[in-house]
Amino acid sequence: METILSRKNCHRAKTVRPANEPESTDYTFGFRAVKKHESFMYCAYVHTATAPDGTKVELGEADFKNWVVISWLYEENLEDLYEAGVRAFSGTSQTPDDRAAQYIREYEQEIQEDFKKLPEEDHLTYFKKYHEWVATLFARHSRVMSAMVVGPARFPTAKNKSAGDAYDRAYQEFRAWREKFFKNVERRIETAKPQDQREEEEWLRVRADITSSASTIFGIDTRHEPYNRSLMVSNLYNRMETLAKNGKVEMLRRAAEFIKELNVRFKAEGGKEIFTSRHKFWKLTEKAEEILAKQAENTNRENEVFELYNCTVVKNYEEDRLQIFHEEKPAPDVIALLKREAWKWSRNNVCWQRQLTRNACYSAARVIIGGPNGLSNTEEVSKLAKKLWGGHQE
Incomplete structure (x- = not known):
């Protein structure tokens, strides 16, 4: 069954054709492609349908019923929440239908951006929960009113404040859920990686950290950059000590070898050693081995x-x-x-x-x-x- 172009779906239409011309070639749809009027408070747009030969047809919302959608920019949508969106803004906007369409469009755009960061296997679960949250937010917002819209007479200020606070809490919970979902997926992906891969990625992060600090220290020694050398060395040591406290023996072995290489290079180029031979850094590997042994003992x-x-x-x-x-x-x-x-x-x-x-x-x-x-x-x-x-x- 063909889908008629409408204000609910026009923002995600990719190609369209005239409804009464089934043999017609597909037109590329341009959502809000032409700005017709602009004032301080209002902008008016029209949409376009572009034929393969470049011919453009301007479409207003009154023309939508004469066009059908052939393909979409994306399938997942919140179109079924349009009426709930209209109710959500009926008490706060003079044009609740426009506000509903705007919010749904922005939510759908965020979903598509989020899909780029998530494995495909998580898309459906994420979309279903996101859909539930938007329905909840619309329901909460429908209880919020504006005196400019509903009138100031006997306006329930206290009740409206309570409704506004309830919406704000729901929105914060929604954002917290979204952040947590990404963290859980990231943690699952990280756990599924082979041990060798996790260790190599961790070492690349440690190496980059050492390189950054070492570069600054070398700059202090050779170019008199305005930083405190002792503080930079101390900060680098503290980060390496954290590795030791976590029993990261292999990381510290590789870090020690890398810093030895840097020491040789820096001295040859007129700098100083990052850690001198007597610095306590060189005992961190031994400390990490002791902690690792203690962890193994505590496991049982x-x-x-x-x-x-x-x-x-x-x-x-x-x-x-x-x-x-x-x-x-x-x-x-x-x-x-x-x-x-x-x-x-x-x-x-x-x-x-x-x-x-x-x-x-x-x-x-x-x-x-x-x-x-x-x-x-x-x-x-x-x-x-x-x-x-x-x-x-x-």
Whole structure:
């Protein structure tokens, strides 16, 4: 069945032909191709249908019923939400149909841009959820009004503010969902890569990081660039130390070899060594090996569980995390304290957690005993922290 050109679908029409000329060649459709009128508040456009010989026909919306769409720029669309879009802007716009068409067009353009970043296998899932969110946003916006449109008499200001806030919250949640979807896909793709590929890509990032810092340091030494050399060297060391703390032995071995090469080159070109032979950088590989061995040991170590007040604290050795499980959702001020103390909520483990360190144990003690006001006895906090840390092997 042929699809008649309409204001709902004209923005994604690619080729069209006259409805009463089934043997006609296809015309290339130009959405808003010609600007007819422009004023401070309004622009008027007409569309075009271009024949293969270059002949153009200008089309207004009144002419759409005489044309059928032959092909589309893209298939996925939100056309079925047009009426919901009109309702969404009936209380805030003098031309809600134009606003609905505009929003649907912009949402569809974003979907097409997003598809370029997503594997094809994720397109359908993404589109369905995106469609649900747009329907929700239209429904929320339909409760928002403007005194300029509905009139100022007995205007429900408080109710309208509540409706506006509800729409704003939904929009923020929609954007958060979209960002999370991309992150989940990126994480899945990364996990599916072969180990060798992941390591090589990680090394390329580390190498680029070293190269950037080393170039600046060389510039300080030879061109007197206005940077603090000690600070640049310290920053580079700190990033390499982070690799050691994560047990990245191979990364550090390759980094050490690369920096040795740079040291030789820089000295030959009138610069200085990035790290001298006595610098603690050269012991980081050994440190990473110790941490990696400790991680392997902890993998087979049984977790320790502490039942405390209305929560359970777990020393999860395999994940290297100290975890706090609450029987009920903590009060808002307790959650604020946890965030302030650098605890992160884990959806997978359904708990608050931090890296398993002595500081984490003291933090847990402050949260559990001290509470939001931190009024507890310092001795009690210290006692609980030592109990949690116990015989932990550093």
